[in-house]
Amino acid sequence: MRRPQSDARASWEIVRGIVRGMAWLTIAALAGAGGRLAAQGIVDQTVDRAVDRGVAGAPLPAASGAMASAPSTMGRAAPHAPPPSIVLRAARMLDVKTGTVVRHAVVVVTGDTIAAAGADVPVPPRSEVIDLGDAILLPGLIDCHTHLLQNYRGELDGDDPNMLLTVATMTPARRALLGVAMGRQDLEAGITTVRDVGNSGWGGDVALRDAIDSGWVVGPRIIAATRALSDLGGQFGPLAPYAQSLVQQEYDPINGPDDARRAVRQAVYDGADVIKVIVNTPPRVLTVDEMKAIVDEAHRMGKRVAAHATNDIATRTAAEAGVNSIEHGYTISDDALKMMAAKGIYLVPTDYPADFYALALAPATLTPEQRLQRLAGATRFVARSRDRVVRAIKAGVRIAFGSDEYYAAPGRTRGQSSLLTLQAYQEDGMAPLDVIRTATLNAADLIGWGDRLGAIESGKLADIIAVDGDPLRDVKDLQRVRFVMKGGQIVRRDSTAAPRQKAGPSSVGP
Ligand SMILES: [Zn+2]
Helix, strand or coil, X not given: CCCCHHHHHHHHHHHHHHHHHHHHHHHHHHCCHHHHHHXXXXXXXXXXXXXXXXXXXXXXXXXXXXXXXXHHHCCCCCCCCCCCCEEEEEEEEEECCCCEEEEEEEXXXXXXXXXXXXXXXXXXXXXXXXXXXXXXXXECEEEEEECCCCCECHHHCCHHHHHHHHHHHCCHHHHHHHHHHHHHHHHHCCEEEEEECCCCCCCHHHHHHHHHHCCCCCCCEEEECCCEEECCCCCCCCCCHHHHHHHHHHEEECCCHHHHHHHHHHHHHCCCCEEEEECEECCEECCHHHHHHHHHHHHHCCCEEEEEECCHHHHHHHHHHCCCEEEECCCCCHHHHHHHHHHCCEEECCCCCHHHHHHHCCCCCCCHHHHHHHHHHHHHHHHHHHHHHHHHHHHCCCECCCCCCCECCCCCCHHHHHCHHHHHHHHCCCCHHHHHHHCXXXXXXXXXXXXXXXXXXXXXXXXXXXXXXXXXXXXHHHHHEEEEEECCEEEEEXXXXXXXXXXXXXXXXX
């Protein structure tokens, strides 16, 4: 979980102190000095009992981590006894570090953590054993580029009208509730952690992250960005002067290095785990000095920087400034790739197969000729994207998985369409094991959770999925997930081989 249990306990101690102080001051004001010592003793006992029972309306954090609405593991933690373990058995388990497949795999999960994992590991007494048969176990997938609080409509044919409609008609609260639906769909597809990089209104993603961490709703672990920093106007199309105040609801526009530092501080104050910056909105592009100020200010506070950069000048600027990841990077020179490799900057290629780009999100009104034209355009675009992935790998640039899915794809859940990006990496020529690493080891490293996520091994958080087939032969088999565990809590458990997952409502959105 994002917040360690000891922190949650510490915050209850603060609540206890505040309530005790308020009650004591009230009594002290009413009673004479002689009665104060006796009164304080009564106050302390009463407050302790009340806070222990959670009279503030919230339960104390459960010992095994809180995902209150996951029914299959509810009630397994007795108040003071160590929780019994859950043991997963499967014919196979992928060791993503070595690339080997462990046969007769056993994973012992205690609380939210993996206690042991390997071939024929002993099963502790009183364990709940779950036999996943012929499936292969993998670490939960990590998507480093999501927009859970957006669900654009293909029939509006473009980002501009969709953004205007979303920001003008949906409050951050409504968008956070949309994010609950999108997050659930990601989680059920095996994506147990996301780095949600903006376009979530002012604070909507932080609210969703905290609701999930508190166990109010079920969803993936979220690394939140709050509003992206950007040039003036954000990524909006042209707006009339009286409509330009909408921009601040979605972006924090900056003007100059000092203002860039202010915006980083604002994002951190608003609850950001990571700083997202839109380096270019053609033809506008931030300066190297502005980008360096952003990176310096963010790193000074222990936050990483994810940079949206799509063209040559933007990718070069971001690399020079030393961001942690370049998102998209559709046009990127070999020089910039060399700089990225030297500085350990990740590339997050938000790629899709050509037919998905061209047709899945197309308006139904297109003529057959228009559809063919779109497909030809998308095929050329995909060929260029493939070339830059190949060059990046050759230059030694590390790759992390990012779907950048923010449209409703008919017939697919958000999670199902997001996994098409992994298929695109494979079609770019990456070996299946390397593709899986982009969504596990590499992604965990990029988001700064490499010590807790990204592999099935003792001491890591128990984020585990099981799929049928052989994803080491074809990563499309990752689309056949039938078991999902996040932080020791089971969120999906199909009794047999994966049936086709029910698609979410394509009309969710503004
Ligand atoms: Zn994006």
